[in-house]
Amino acid sequence: MINKTCLKVEIAGIKLKNPVMTASGTFGYGQEYTPFVNLNRLGAIILKGITLKPKKGNPPPRIIETPSGMLNAIGLQNVGVEVLIKEKLPYLKKFNTPVIINISGDTIEEYIELTRRLGEVSKEMGVAGLEVNISCPNVKKGGMAWGTDAKATYEIVSSIRKATTLPLIVKLTPNVTDIKIIAQAAEEAGANALSLINTLVGMAVDIGSRKPKLANISGGLSGPAVKPVALWLVWQVFQTVNIPIIGIGGIIKVEDALEFIIAGARAIEIGTANFVNPRVTIEIIEGMEKYLVENNIKDINELVGSIKI
Amino acid sequence: MNAILNIKVNILSRKEVAPNIFLIKLLAPSVTQEALPGQFIHIKCSTDDYPLLRRPLSIHRIDKEKGEIYILFQVVGEGTKLLAQKEVGDNLDILGPIGNGFNIYPESRKIMIIGGGIGVAPLLALCEESIKQGNEVRVLIGAQKKELVIGEENFRKLGAKVDVATNDGSYKYKGLVTDLLERIIKEGWLADQIFACGPKLKLKKIVEVSLDAHIDCQVSLEERMACGIGACLGCVCKIKTKDKKEGKIKYEFKRVCVDGPIFEGSEVIWDD
Numbered sequence: 089m090i091n092k093t094c095l096k097v098e099i100a101g102i103k104l105k106n107p108v109m110t111a112s113g114t115f116g117y118g119q120e121y122t123p124f125v126n127l128n129r130l131g132a133i134i135l136k137g138i139t140l141k142p143k144k145g146n147p148p149p150r151i152i153e154t155p156s157g158m159l160n161a162i163g164l165q166n167v168g169v170e171v172l173i174k175e176k177l178p179y180l181k182k183f184n185t186p187v188i189i190n191i192s193g194d195t196i197e198e199y200i201e202l203t204r205r206l207g208e209v210s211k212e213m214g215v216a217g218l219e220v221n222i223s224c225p226n227v228k229k230g231g232m233a234w235g236t237d238a239k240a241t242y243e244i245v246s247s248i249r250k251a252t253t254l255p256l257i258v259k260l261t262p263n264v265t266d267i268k269i270i271a272q273a274a275e276e277a278g279a280n281a282l283s284l285i286n287t288l289v290g291m292a293v294d295i296g297s298r299k300p301k302l303a304n305i306s307g308g309l310s311g312p313a314v315k316p317v318a319l320w321l322v323w324q325v326f327q328t329v330n331i332p333i334i335g336i337g338g339i340i341k342v343e344d345a346l347e348f349i350i351a352g353a354r355a356i357e358i359g360t361a362n363f364v365n366p367r368v369t370i371e372i373i374e375g376m377e378k379y380l381v382e383n384n385i386k387d388i389n390e391l392v393g394s395i396k397i
Numbered sequence: 398m399n400a401i402l403n404i405k406v407n408i409l410s411r412k413e414v415a416p417n418i419f420l421i422k423l424l425a426p427s428v429t430q431e432a433l434p435g436q437f438i439h440i441k442c443s444t445d446d447y448p449l450l451r452r453p454l455s456i457h458r459i460d461k462e463k464g465e466i467y468i469l470f471q472v473v474g475e476g477t478k479l480l481a482q483k484e485v486g487d488n489l490d491i492l493g494p495i496g497n498g499f500n501i502y503p504e505s506r507k508i509m510i511i512g513g514g515i516g517v518a519p520l521l522a523l524c525e526e527s528i529k530q531g532n533e534v535r536v537l538i539g540a541q542k543k544e545l546v547i548g549e550e551n552f553r554k555l556g557a558k559v560d561v562a563t564n565d566g567s568y569k570y571k572g573l574v575t576d577l578l579e580r581i582i583k584e585g586w587l588a589d590q591i592f593a594c595g596p597k598l599k600l601k602k603i604v605e606v607s608l609d610a611h612i613d614c615q616v617s618l619e620e621r622m623a624c625g626i627g628a629c630l631g632c633v634c635k636i637k638t639k640d641k642k643e644g645k646i647k648y649e650f651k652r653v654c655v656d657g658p659i660f661e662g663s664e665v666i667w668d669d
Contacts, residue, residue, distance in 0.1 A: 120624075151629070165630050
C-alpha cells in the first residue's frame with residue numbers, strides 16, 4: 089500500500105492541486121459556496137459565464153426538473169465584466185486556487201474585447217485562464233451557433249487566441265453531428281484544452297396548459313441523466329486531439345469522476361451536483377485520494393485515458 | 398443574512414393535518430437560533446438521483462426554546478411525496494435557514510396576514526412574532542373547501558382574530574379571500590402592514606387592494622428552484638428597479654431564494 093498519492097494535474101499550463109473544478113454557472117462567483125466549501129481545496133474555480141455588458145437573462149420559469157436531471161434556461165444572466173473585476177474577483181484573490189473565467193459574447197468583437205479586458209487585469213486580479221463558451225444553448229445570438237460549426241469554431245477561437253496569451257479552454261457543445269471535427273477545429277485554432285460537454289438541448293411540456301414548461305421553450309439538460317452521453321463524447325475527443333480534456337456531465341460522486349478520467353479526461357468539472365450537495369466537490373476530491381490509495385496508484389495522471397478496450 | 402447551514406436533522410413527529418397536507422416537526426437547534434419568519438429550508442427528499450433537486454419549504458413554526466422547527470407542506474409531486482413518506486426518527490438533509498424573512502416594522506400596530514391554500518405555511522411563525530411585538534393581528538385564510546382550511550385554530554390560539562373564506566362556501570364566508578380583505582378595509586379596519594402568501598394571481602390581487610388602501614404589503618414568492626443559495630439564478634422573479642428615467646418602469650431579475658422570498662408587493666412585476 090502507498091500512503092502518498094498525487095492528485096496534481098496540469099491543464100492548459102494551469103497547475104491544479106487536484107482535477108476537480110466547478111462548472112460555470114453552477115458555482116456562482118465562488119463566494120456563494122464558502123459556507124460549505126474551503127475554496128483553497130478546489131483544483132480550480134470556473135466562474136459564472138461573463139459577458140462584456142451585464143445581461144438580464146431569460147424570464148422565469150428558468151429551470152424544470154426532469155428524471156435524474158434538470159433543464160435550465162438562465163440565459164447568461166450576469167453582472168458584466170466591469171462589476172466582475174471590481175466586486176467579484178477581489179474576494180477570490182485571497183484563495184490559493186486558480187480562477188478561470190468563462191466568457192461569452194454575441195459577436196467576435198465582443199469576445200475579443202472581453203478577452204483583452206480580462207488579459208489587462210489578469211495579473212493583478214489573479215485570472216489563471218479563460219474558458220470560452222461557444223456552446224450555450226439558451227441565448228439567441230452567439231452562444232451555441234459558434235460551437236456547432238467547425239469553421240465558426242476555428243474563426244472565433246483563433247480570433248480570441250490572437251487577443252491573449254492567457255490559457256484558453258474551449259467549452260464544446262454536444263448538440264452536433266460530429267464533435268471530433270469541432271474539437272479538431274478548436275485545437276488547430278490554438279485552444280490549450282477542451283472542456284465538454286455543455287448541456288444538451290431539450291424541452292418539457294405542461295399537459296394541462298399545453299405550454300412549454302420553460303419560458304424560453306427549450307433549455308439545457310444536465311445532471312446524472314446526461315453522463316453516458318458526456319462520457320462517450322469525452323472518449324471520442326480523447327482519441328482525436330492532443331490537448332487535455334476536461335470532462336463535464338452529470339458527475340455527482342467520485343465514481344462518476346473516475347469514469348471520466350479513465351475515459352480520457354485530465355480534469356473534471358462538477359455542475360448540477362453542486363445544487364444538490366454543496367460539499368460535493370470536496371467529497372469527490374477525498375474520494376479520489378481514497379481510490380488511488382486503495383488501488384495502489386501513485387499519480388492520478390496514470391489513470392487518464394487508461395481505459396482498456 | 399445568517400449563514401446557511403447544511404445539516405442533518407431528525408424528524409420528531411409527522412402528521413397528515415388535511416388531505417395530502419403534512420406537518421412535520423424537526424429537531425434543529427442550530428437553525429432555530431437564527432431562523433426568521435418567512436425563511437425556508439431546502440430539503441433533500443430522495444436518497445438517490447430521483448428526484449434530483451432539493452425542495453424549498455417554508456418554516457411554519459419556530460420553537461426556539463425546544464430547538465424545533467415545523468414544516469407544513471402539500472404533496473404535489475415526487476419530492477413532497479417522498480417527504481410525506483418519511484418516518485419519525487428519520488434524518489433529513491437540509492440547507493437553511495434561507496432567505497430574507499418578513500420585515501415587521503417596529504412602528505406597526507395593526508397587522509393583516511393573508512394565506513391562500515398551503516400559502517399559510519410561512520404565516521404562523523409570522524403571526525407569533527407579530528403578536529410578540531405587540532401588534533393587533535388579523536388573519537384571513539382562503540381555501541377551496543372546508544377540508545383544506547389549515548391552521549385556523551393555531552392562529553386563534555396565538556391571539557389573532559381569524560376569518561375564513563372558502564371558494565365553494567362549505568365553510569364560513571363563501572368567496573375569495575380578497576373579497577374579505579376588501580370588506581374589512583371598507584369597514585375601516587386598516588392595517589399598518591399586510592403580509593401574504595399564496596397563488597400568484599391571488600397575491601397580485603391582494604397587492605392591488607393593499608396599494609389602493611395605501612397599506613404596505615409584503616408577499617412571499619415561489620419559483621422553481623435549484624441551488625437555493627443564490628448561485629444558479631434559476632428561481633428569479635421580475636422586480637422593479639429604482640431607476641425611473643423617462644417614466645419607464647425598468648426591472649431586474651432577483652433571486653427568490655436569497656434576495657427573497659419576501660418582496661415588497663409594490664415592487665413585483667406580475668407577468669401572467
